[in-house]
Amino acid sequence: MPTILRWKGHRFLFYSKEIGEPPHVHVLKDGKQVKIWLATLTIARNVGFAPHEVNDILKVTAQHQTAFLEAWNDHFGH
Structure with a gap:
């Protein structure tokens, strides 16, 4: 479960056992x-984040999209 970014208490990560799914990131906080x-x-799924929080998370994800995709490919070997 590699963490690829920490931002304002949010943890951006991959679950290593999710082989076969398209590239994605999980964001956890509280x-x-x-x-x-x-x-x-x-x-894909939201459990607990308010719409304004999701919008902020999407902005950060967009800013790091290329790096996240590279990390995904490095981790999963694509």
Whole structure:
């Protein structure tokens, strides 16, 4: 479960056992979690984050999209 970014208490990470799914990132904070598809920057699942929090997380994800995709490919060997 490699952490690829920490931002304002949020932890951006991959779950190593999610082989076979399209590239995505999980963002965790205070028991909340959002899963974001990296190719389209769309929400796959949100548990607990308010809409304004999701918007902020999407902005940060967009800023790091290329680095996150490279980290995904390095981790999963694509």
